Amino acid sequence: MSPLPDLPEDDLFGADNLPYGVFSTADDPGHRRVGVRYGGWVLDAGAAARALGSPHATLLAAPDLGPLMAAGHAVWQSVRADLRLWFTSPAHQETIAPLLFALDSEKDPVTLHLPFEVADYVDFYASEHHASNVGRMFRPDGEPLTPNWKHLPIGYHGRAGTVQVSGTPVIRPQGQRKPPHEDAPLFSPSRRLDIEAEVGFVVGTPTAPGERVALADYRAHVFGVCLVNDWSARDIQAWEYVPLGPFLGKSFATSVSAWVTPLAALETAAVAPPERTHPLLPYLDDKGTADGLDLRLEVRLNGHVIAEPPFSAMYWTAAQQLAHMTVNGATLRTGDLFASGTVSGPEPGQRGCLLELTWGGRDPLRLPDGERTFLEDGDEVVITAWAPGPEGRRVGLGEVTGTVTPAR
Incomplete structure (x- = not known):
């Protein structure tokens, strides 16, 4: 009989997964x-x-994932092989x-921390369904997608300093907004x-200035991969974003899961991306690849499922996003984080934000605890996901949660 805890057959965090995080315990919080x-x-x-004489003991004894992430792909493979052996x-x-x-011990509670120091943060706009819905709302008389959308993955540089670990309260932001009936902003x-x-997607191996990533x-x-909730203040965003794009409407909080799932754990979830409708320049041409990922997301608001977005529907892959991020010679640093943008599918129940789910507030969500157009103080949002694993099993991604607290 194994001395390890007995896991259910359908546990999402078995030996096929083994995601990394950073923790402390109540008896030694520092x-x-x-x-x-x-x-x-x-x-x-x-x-x-240390107990098993691993050559990677120094990397794994660090206070965060940075040294392991910087060690490179060959070391990641070796450490993962060791871990799987230790557990099996x-x-x-x-x-x-x-x-x-x-993790749920009352005697010696475990605290989870931000698992890596975020160097830079880039947010993309990679879902054709999300971008088309937003375009229909904001430009009802024009084309839903902008002319460049099918030729390059659109993104913007966010604020790394306000990326926070799952469970951290989200303070309602303040800022300028201009209601339609007002002559001046409030x-x-x-x-x-x-x-x-x-x-x-979390970057481990850095690049030199001028180096491109193919x-x-x-x-x-x-x-590795983590779940993200990139909280957005739509009214602040709507007033400020012309002509330079997202700023204060996005920079107040970005929540990430406490667990980073290695890419190797998602090999069986690799899928071909959607069919390309426009010819791509050579550095983005992914014809014949399987760089998409079959991830099934679920979004809950106060315990109620409001959306089930499919990541396999994303038009631009993480490989294309990384290639575009670096094609101008911009450097990668260990701890860079780049996110997909809102994950939405073709069906109404697959939309990954309230802006789409309520069509700009026009169609409120009807939930057991009341209607919602946008978030109220005290609301809790939980995002989870799983991917197909080996032999019909499932691999889970760590959840990302956040509760809205009043503005200060």
């Missing part, structure tokens, strides 16, 4: 440790590596079992606070 999730437990990866081989299970901490808390259900080299630079 000691942050690299952790690996296994079901409802987290393994002290550094302690396990009876020869190692006795050693690691005492180094597991229950300063007040946002009244159209929204979510954006997204998928984030589509084929994407996996050599991206360490």
Whole structure:
């Protein structure tokens, strides 16, 4: 009988997954440790590596994922192979079992932290369904997509300093907004606070100035995947975004999951991207590739499912986004985060933000606890996702949660 916790057959965080995070315990709150999730437990990866004589013990003993991420693809593969062996081989299970901490322990609570220091943050606009819906709302008499949309992945540089770990309260932002009936802008808390259900990609291997990352080299630079909620103040955004785009309407908070799933754990979820309707320049041409990901997202508002966006429908892949980010010679740094933009599918129940779900506030959501157009103080949003794993199993992504608190 294995000394490890007995996981249900359908557990999303078994040995096929093993995502990375950073944790501390109540009896030693100042000691942050690299952790690996296994079901409802987290393994002290550094302690396990020391106990088993791993050559990667120094990397895994760091207080965050930065050193491991910077070590490069060959090391990521080696560490993951070791971890899978430790969890699956009876020869190692006795050693690691005492180094597991229950995530829901009342006796010695575990605190999860932002798992890596965010260097730069880029947010994309990669869903054709989302971009088309927004275009129909904002430009009802024109083409839904802008002329450049099918030729390059549109994005903007966000604010790394306000990326926060799942569970951190989201303070309602304040700023300028201009209601249609007013002659001049007002300063007040946002009244159209929204979510954006997204998928984030975490860069490990950096580049030199002037170096470009080709589509084929994407996996050599991206360490893993996390879920993202890029909270948005739609009224602040609407007033400020012409002509330079998102600024204060987006920069107040971006929530990321506490767990980073290695790309290697998602190999069975690789799919071909949607059919390309316009010829692409060579550096973006992904014909014949399987760089899409079959991730199934779920968005809950106060416990009620409001959307189930399919990531496989995203027009632009993470490989194309990375290639475009660096085609001008911009450098990558360890800890760079780039997010997909709102994930939306073709059906009404697959839209990943309230702006689309309520069509700009025109059609309120009717929930058991009342109607919603945009978020109210006290609302809790939870985003989860899973992907197909080996032999019919599922691989889970760490959830990202946030509760709205009043403006200060």
